[in-house]
């Protein structure tokens with residue numbers, strides 16, 4: 001892709017902070033932002049053979065595109081970045097101004113990007129709606145963590161690695177950065193001035209470099225994506241399928257993690273699903289998919305996918321994993337298809353052979369929605385340290401039922417299910433003294449973005 005701008009490393013006009021004029025006026029990418037060549041293999045993975053496209057991410061779970069680099073600030077290589085630095089203050093001020101016109105600004109950003117660099121359009125899904133949200137979310141997430149460089153860097157590295165599967169290359173970042181500055185220039189009229197623009201350029205340069213370096217590191221470790229053939233497809237309810245796939249090469253992951261998944265029917269549209277089993281010797285991976293209204297990927301996986309179909313998998317992500325150096329009990333709450341990673345965690349404990357109490361609460365709207373209860377009960381029968389309780393919606397909400405079975409202050413808690421369940425689960429557990437650091441769950445932002 002000859003898109004933008006790729007200024008060779010080390011060259012480049014003004015460099016970070018040296019923005020002359022408004023990038024919004026530039027006709028082509030590439031003046032002020034010059035990513036340094038990442039250490040290691042140059043660039044990022046090329047678009048896949050056969051013209052497969054890719055896109056970038058932002059939170060695990062869904063459809064991302066290269067735009068995310070746009071996050072906001074981290075100042076400084078210097079993690080100085082953070083806290084209340086003048087750059088951070090300017091960036092937040094700009095974001096606050098554009099928040100009410102975020103939709104228009106994001107549309108304008110993509111229009112600028114694609115008009116100036118038409119080949120970049122192929123990296124994104126045909127329908128851009130969810131994509132627009134992703135850009136904004138990435139910006140807001142970065143802004144939220146600007147005062148915490150460690151968290152921010154972690155987030156951006158994750159973002160950079162995740163972008164590999166979209167085909168994002170180091171050379172694309174200047175084009176995105178310049179479109180972003182162009183859009184901000186147009187929509188942040190009240191707060192925009194030369195110093196604010198310089199702050200954004202410095203911040204974007206830092207962000208981009210973190211993402212580029214993370215992608216380059218990751219390139220030494222594994223492919224940007226895996227092909228995976230569907231080998232089994234079992235419809236458990238009219239809208240829930242258990243889908244098993246065989247990756248085309250070894251796929252290393254940990255129980256409790258998730259992967260993004262793309263079907264052949266919706267190119268460049270990715271959704272996150274948790275592994276529903278711990279790593280197994282035959283290398284097969286299983287996912288639990290519920291078809292949600294208007295969900296392209298979920299409906300394709302439940303109603304269309306059949307053995308022989310080939311999907312694409314992004315790399316594993318997520319930190320909802322078990323610490324096997326500890327003997328403390330595990331409290332696992334799985335709501336609906338959120339039981340998938342809980343099952344994987346139980347299998348993981350089995351495989352590590354440690355006898356530690358594991359208490360599973362499996363929440364569902366009705367009896368019929370307990371699509372995996374037989375598996376969970378079989379596990380309970382085989383392992384005396386495991387307790388499994390099914391909780392059907394009734395007078396008492398799931399988190400209250402869990403709380404009533406405490407005390408849990410000696411346990412590590414794992415929450416998996418709809419975002420509302422996770423939020424109220426956190427509140428319930430914090431309320432009975434479980435410290436924050438002992439409660440694990442997937443990113444709520446990503447879960448919200450993951451539907452479809």
Ligand SMILES: NC(=O)C1=CN([C@@H]2O[C@H](COP(=O)(O)OP(=O)(O)OC[C@H]3O[C@@H](n4cnc5c(N)ncnc54)[C@H](O)[C@@H]3O)[C@@H](O)[C@H]2O)C=CC1
Pocket residue numbers: 272273274275287288289290334335336337338339340341362363364365369391392393397398399416417418419420421422424442447450451
């Ligand atoms: N398929 C997968 O691999 C995974 C899916 N998830 C998420 O799990 C969710 C599963 O959706 P469904 O099966 O439709 O679940 P659902 O809507 O049927 O709810 C499952 C359980 O959660 C409880 N719940 C729902 N909202 C609640 C709230 N606001 N407060 C307290 N409890 C609440 C319900 O009462 C029920 O017991 C989706 O959001 C999905 O993104 C999470 C991890 C993995």
